[in-house]
Amino acid sequence: MKIIGSKTDGFILEASRGEVARLLGFYSGYRELPEIGSVIEVDKMYNQLYELSHMEKSMIEIADQLEKYAKVIRPITPISIDCTAPKEI
Numbered sequence: 001m002k003i004i005g006s007k008t009d010g011f012i013l014e015a016s017r018g019e020v021a022r023l024l025g026f027y028s029g030y031r032e033l034p035e036i037g038s039v040i041e042v043d044k045m046y047n048q049l050y051e052l053s054h055m056e057k058s059m060i061e062i063a064d065q066l067e068k069y070a071k072v073i074r075p076i077t078p079i080s081i082d083c084t085a086p087k088e089i
Contacts (some may be wrong), residue, residue: 001019005012
């Protein structure tokens with residue numbers, strides 16, 4: 001990505017298809033990309049990643065708790081009752 005100009009409140013950028021695709025979360029530029037005039041809300045994407053990165057400790061604690069519960073839940077054989085079959089009297 002390259003800054004090719006400026007405006008009073010920002011910059012004019014030049015970006016390859018691949019760079020725009022990555023910015024939007026795609027692996028490559030072979031997907032349908034935005035058209036001229038589209039708005040890419042980088043600020044919102046950055047804020048979400050920032051918040052997630054600062055929640056790492058909490059997420060690790062939750063994962064640890066889920067692992068403990070999984071050790072208890074996995075061995076339990078579920079009991080299923082077929083309520084749809086007609087009963088003979």
